[in-house]
Amino acid sequence: MDATVTDHHDQLRAWARGNTTEEAAVELLIRAFEGRFAANGKPWVLSDGGTAWVNWQEIPEWTGGLSGGERRFLLLTASLAGGESADLSDVSGLDYALQDLLLDALRHAGGRPVFARR
Template structure:
């Protein structure tokens, strides 16, 4: 579940959200309104590799990483990651942290006697989404 959330967030946050917009061949919308001014939409991540071939190298790399997080789309990270610009690389780091569930990890501590104790609440994400970063936490 977190992998699909992370991949979807990548499409929403990267490149001004243009790859999450209706009109892309991998974005589908319902024909029935879900409420006033609302429609249901979903992304066919498995369609991205075939449909992204006409885009720039950076856009294609970004989309392939998103597709790989959500579906069984093989990618070569050694080829894709070096071609990302800094802002998109930061989004990919946040997506990987989210996909791994780091925002839901329990605060487990070891007591003086060596036993494990569950702390209150959850730990912060290992790498928060850029817009969600607390003001006290600087950008990397």
């Protein structure tokens, strides 16, 4: 991973630090789908140079052109962070790797620090 992407991910993590649900949701964006949903340029990822953050409420508006699994994943992630509500039965439409990642995120959000800093 190049330094620019790593810096961007570190900015997102710094922004979410201290709020376990947002920490978990940011990690989901970074770790799933090779991090493309945490990338600069996504409509829900905002940046002002030295700081990056996520506007979780924007995600549902921008999921129309995605695959079913990507859409489910993003809606569940946004819901975890306090965005729009998502249907938990959508978990059945995720592959096992994404289900495992989501379970880790739920544990982290519940106060069990699962995501170690890289």
